[in-house]
Amino acid sequence: MAELRLGPLLRYTDGSRATVWVETSRPCTAEVRCSDGAGGTAPTFQVAGHHYALVTVTGLRPDGCSYEVFLDGTRVWPLPDSRFPPSVIRPPGSGDAVRVTFGSCRWAAPPADGKDPVGPDALDTLARRLSADPGAERPDVLLLLGDQVYADETSEATRRWLAARRDLDQPPGGQVTDYEEYCHLYYESWLDPQVRWLLSTVPSFMIFDDHDIVDDWNTSAAWLADMRTTDWWQGRLLSGLMSYWVHQHLGNLSPAELADDPTWAAVRAAADGTPALRALAERADADLSSVRFSYRRDFGRVRVVMVDSRAARVLEEDRRAMLDAEEAAWLREQVLADEGSYDHLLLGTSLPWLLPHLVHDTESWDAALCAGERGKRWARFGEWLRRGADLEHWAAFPRSFTDLAGLIAEAGSATDAPASVCVLSGDVHHGYIAEASWRSDGPGIPVVQLTCSPVHNSVPLTMRIGFRFGWSAPARLLGRLLARHGRCPRPPVRWRKRGGPWFGNQLMTLTLRGRAAHLRLEHSGEDGMLRTVHEAELTVG
Numbered sequence: 001m002a003e004l005r006l007g008p009l010l011r012y013t014d015g016s017r018a019t020v021w022v023e024t025s026r027p028c029t030a031e032v033r034c035s036d037g038a039g040g041t042a043p044t045f046q047v048a049g050h051h052y053a054l055v056t057v058t059g060l061r062p063d064g065c066s067y068e069v070f071l072d073g074t075r076v077w078p079l080p081d082s083r084f085p086p087s088v089i090r091p092p093g094s095g096d097a098v099r100v101t102f103g104s105c106r107w108a109a110p111p112a113d114g115k116d117p118v119g120p121d122a123l124d125t126l127a128r129r130l131s132a133d134p135g136a137e138r139p140d141v142l143l144l145l146g147d148q149v150y151a152d153e154t155s156e157a158t159r160r161w162l163a164a165r166r167d168l169d170q171p172p173g174g175q176v177t178d179y180e181e182y183c184h185l186y187y188e189s190w191l192d193p194q195v196r197w198l199l200s201t202v203p204s205f206m207i208f209d210d211h212d213i214v215d216d217w218n219t220s221a222a223w224l225a226d227m228r229t230t231d232w233w234q235g236r237l238l239s240g241l242m243s244y245w246v247h248q249h250l251g252n253l254s255p256a257e258l259a260d261d262p263t264w265a266a267v268r269a270a271a272d273g274t275p276a277l278r279a280l281a282e283r284a285d286a287d288l289s290s291v292r293f294s295y296r297r298d299f300g301r302v303r304v305v306m307v308d309s310r311a312a313r314v315l316e317e318d319r320r321a322m323l324d325a326e327e328a329a330w331l332r333e334q335v336l337a338d339e340g341s342y343d344h345l346l347l348g349t350s351l352p353w354l355l356p357h358l359v360h361d362t363e364s365w366d367a368a369l370c371a372g373e374r375g376k377r378w379a380r381f382g383e384w385l386r387r388g389a390d391l392e393h394w395a396a397f398p399r400s401f402t403d404l405a406g407l408i409a410e411a412g413s414a415t416d417a418p419a420s421v422c423v424l425s426g427d428v429h430h431g432y433i434a435e436a437s438w439r440s441d442g443p444g445i446p447v448v449q450l451t452c453s454p455v456h457n458s459v460p461l462t463m464r465i466g467f468r469f470g471w472s473a474p475a476r477l478l479g480r481l482l483a484r485h486g487r488c489p490r491p492p493v494r495w496r497k498r499g500g501p502w503f504g505n506q507l508m509t510l511t512l513r514g515r516a517a518h519l520r521l522e523h524s525g526e527d528g529m530l531r532t533v534h535e536a537e538l539t540v541g
Helices: 122-132 156-163 179-190 193-201 221-227 233-252 255-259 262-269 274-286 325-336 357-370 376-388 398-412 461-470 473-485
Strands: 004-013 017-024 029-034 039-043 045-047 050-058 065-071 074-077 098-103 141-144 204-206 295-299 302-307 344-349 420-425 431-438 447-451 493-502 506-513 516-524 530-539
Touching: 004 065, 004 074, 004 179, 004 193, 004 204, 004 233, 017 029, 017 065, 017 233, 029 050, 045 262, 045 274, 050 233, 098 122, 098 302, 122 193, 122 506, 122 516, 122 530, 141 302, 156 179, 179 193, 179 233, 204 233, 233 274, 262 274, 302 325, 325 398, 344 506, 357 376, 357 398, 357 461, 357 473, 398 420, 398 431, 420 530, 447 493, 461 473, 461 493, 493 516, 493 530, 506 530
Parallel strands: 098 141, 141 204, 302 344, 344 420, 420 447
Antiparallel strands: 004 017, 017 050, 029 039, 029 065, 039 050, 045 050, 065 074, 098 506, 295 302, 431 447, 431 493, 506 516, 516 530
């Protein structure tokens, strides 16, 4: 009899359809049955000896419904003796507001001896609140902005499991190397009972960041050349992309997009979809423009554009860009399409666009050094510093930083401009709000950087001090000196901190009602409860 190994995850959801993802123990037919008569079935597909199904549920009603999962006719969800409320499918935007909860960087290591070394998990505490009061206000959408798994920073339990498979004295040691080991990371992360239930009942959309593959993934051309000299990198990259496609990317796509996806068709048609999926990962490694992981979703009059700011990079110093030309053109098309059709634009990018001023100036200065602005000796120093200090955000790609500023200004200056533009990011293990203003020809609407990280991780005291200092007046002076040394052009935007920095496991929630936007930041307390630490009206409708 087929068993439910992982899931269900409620993924793409619109007014009448949804997709539900599961992993099963063997080939079977997966079925979702809703309490209002909606439902759907799908046969499993196979990748690397694992069996998965993505069920398209049709006939949904705006008020939503509870659902159950069956494998070959046997009910497998809810789990027997489950203490959680029934899982529900509730289309986003069916009420008077759209609530978007977001965050990044979830290290999923289970607590040792009941004590969590990095504090209570914010997703666990959110699940605890929702399960305790099913009728309470809940997110319509959960955006996970990167580092859903940590391939290079594994838990003690995972390292013991790895040691039973291979010699950890050989590179890359306690990091994961192949598809099976990636699957173990997803089990560790998504079999957490609270998180498992949460992901079954709140639609989630995801994008990767570096730790989904390796720290500082695609920092520079020199970094990539060094990685390719190792005997483990190719296997890690291909396995990471393949497992990301299966576990995260598929659920980001609409049924119509899936129907047009040749890799999805090939994987489903084959007895074993591994070769077809490996071919996609190899294409992504060889040709950046051949695979797109970015996507767009519209929830009523809220537009979300999730941008791949890792795999789509151009790394050659003379052409360095966060997005290749085709990806940049796609982003522009999604932002400007159907002018006047949305009230709020949310740009999801795992890496912050606006950083503490000193960090921004240091990254743009370092980019100038690496490009040879101060000669070869400074260029070598710049590359060493770039890797050592993780200088690889949007500021480290100055042309891309400026291009994104220009695109936001164009969207915000249109005749039927949205009420707000919010750039949603994570990565830097603290939270803050920064508001942008243009030196000339800027939009007449609020443009804010909303950074929320981590969901479950920590940041050393030295980094906390550094991030706090990065916003200070002395830091801005130091940054201007670095920019002058690097002959860096002045950025087209100014920005000021409106809130933060906040440290701790946290989530942000945007409530978008008409043309009004309200932000709430919540921290996960030691008592396992989420507590509001900041609220702000970004726009008033």
